[in-house]
Amino acid sequence: xxxxxxxxxxxxxxxxxxxxxxxxxxxxxxxxxxxxxxxxxxxxxxxxxxxxxxxxxxxxxxxxxxxxxxxxxxxxxxxxxxxxxxxxxxxxxxxxxxxxxxxxxxxxxxxxxxxxxxxxxxxxxxxxxxxxxxxxxxxxxxxxxxxxxxxxxxxxxxxxxxxxxxxxxxxxxxxxxxxxxxxxxxxxxxxxxxxxxxxxxxxxxxxxxxxxxxxxxxxxxxxxxxxxxxxxxxxxxxxxxxxxxxxxxxxxxxxxxxxxxxxxxxxxxxxxxxxxxxxxxxxxxxxxxxxxxxxxxxxxxxxxxxxxxxxxxxxxxxxxxxxxxxxxxxxxxxxxxxxxxxxxxxxxxxxxxxxxxxxxxxxxxxxxxxxxxxxxxxxxxxxxxxxxx
Numbered sequence: 001x002x003x004x005x006x007x008x009x010x011x012x013x014x015x016x017x018x019x020x021x022x023x024x025x026x027x028x029x030x031x032x033x034x035x036x037x038x039x040x041x042x043x044x045x046x047x048x049x050x051x052x053x054x055x056x057x058x059x060x061x062x063x064x065x066x067x068x069x070x071x072x073x074x075x076x077x078x079x080x081x082x083x084x085x086x087x088x089x090x091x092x093x094x095x096x097x098x099x100x101x102x103x104x105x106x107x108x109x110x111x112x113x114x115x116x117x118x119x120x121x122x123x124x125x126x127x128x129x130x131x132x133x134x135x136x137x138x139x140x141x142x143x144x145x146x147x148x149x150x151x152x153x154x155x156x157x158x159x160x161x162x163x164x165x166x167x168x169x170x171x172x173x174x175x176x177x178x179x180x181x182x183x184x185x186x187x188x189x190x191x192x193x194x195x196x197x198x199x200x201x202x203x204x205x206x207x208x209x210x211x212x213x214x215x216x217x218x219x220x221x222x223x224x225x226x227x228x229x230x231x232x233x234x235x236x237x238x239x240x241x242x243x244x245x246x247x248x249x250x251x252x253x254x255x256x257x258x259x260x261x262x263x264x265x266x267x268x269x270x271x272x273x274x275x276x277x278x279x280x281x282x283x284x285x286x287x288x289x290x291x292x293x294x295x296x297x298x299x300x301x302x303x304x305x306x307x308x309x310x311x312x313x314x315x316x317x318x319x320x321x322x323x324x325x326x327x328x329x330x331x332x333x334x335x336x337x338x339x340x341x342x343x344x345x346x347x348x349x350x351x352x353x354x355x356x357x358x359x360x361x362x363x364x365x366x367x368x369x370x371x372x373x374x375x376x377x378x379x380x381x382x383x384x385x386x387x388x389x
Contacts, residue, residue, distance in 0.1 A: 069280075307379035
């Protein structure tokens with residue numbers, strides 16, 4: 001028996017990321033415009049890095065609070081007061097080693113092996129793997145793509161619920177589609193949760209990247225009541241240009257606190273304290289950074305989408321939220337093959353839609369949180385490629 005064959009099925013069957021596949025193929029090429037991953041091109045602001053480095057030099061290098069240092073949990077509470085107009089005491093917040101870990105631990109908390117967890121697709125592939133690695137069964141409910149936009153069919157979501165269903169994963173605004181749940185959507189999902197006793201794992205990482213009239217996307221925080229089974233996963237990555245820091249948080253009822261602390265203890269034993277000092281600085285002093293990143297994304301979204309839609313060969317609308325254009329290009333059915341061809345012929349690196357599961361196959365995802373000049377260049381290269389197909 002080979003070494004690989006002797007591993008657990010969950011480990012050996014874990015799929016390679018279709019996004020990382022393209023990154024590994026294209027990395028290091030000259031004149032590359034990397035729109036493959038969900039991050040911008042700006043480094044972490046200096047005031048955040050300085051807060052962390054000062055704490056590191058000052059000796060904050062010991063074991064720390066499993067749930068997060070009190071100062072950070074208080075800062076997260078203030079963040080929700082400012083941006084969501086809710087008063088949640090620090091006991092609701094748990095600091096994790098990335099938004100990905102916040103999701104993985106929440107899945108572990110909500111499901112036992114064999115339980116089912118519903119998600120909406122196309123979806124960031126790490127979600128499906130987090131469900132399956134926990135031993136649960138991932139059940140997809142496809143979003144509808146019509147006239148260039150994505151929509152949720154609540155009846156289809158309701159029909160997917162079985163006696164084995166324990167939870168629903170709802171990502172809004174969505175990676176990769178940009179679909180953003182309306183308040184009515186959220187109320188309907190919450191009604192299903194109440195009726196069937198299901199948990200909701202709400203990924204609202206992109207809530208402040210919302211291109212509608214309001215300052216943020218609708219949130220379950222706007223419609224839920226005390227006692228509802230809703231847990232939120234969030235991250236410092238997108239708002240404050242901190243993707244490499246791997247710091248996130250969970251929002252959950254305080255009565256879950258010891259269970260969540262135990263899961264943190266037995267996975268990472270907490271986030272480094274000096275990194276948490278940088279996170280405090282981001283929350284308390286970084287609202288201008290959020291606004292600057294949002295305006296950068298808004299301008300680049302318009303540049304990219306307007307240019308590609310003008311070819312009359314791309315079926316998409318400008319996304320309502322998040323950081324991605326999810327492009328359906330005439331004549332492309334194999335998105336992985338197309339992503340490689342586009343890298344080879346244009347130097348623009350996109351993520352293949354096939355990486356995002358059911359409904360994503362013919363699409364390509366472009367992250368537009370970049371210098372608008374780079375996006376103009378990318379849009380021009382992609383337009384030439386599309387028109388030559």
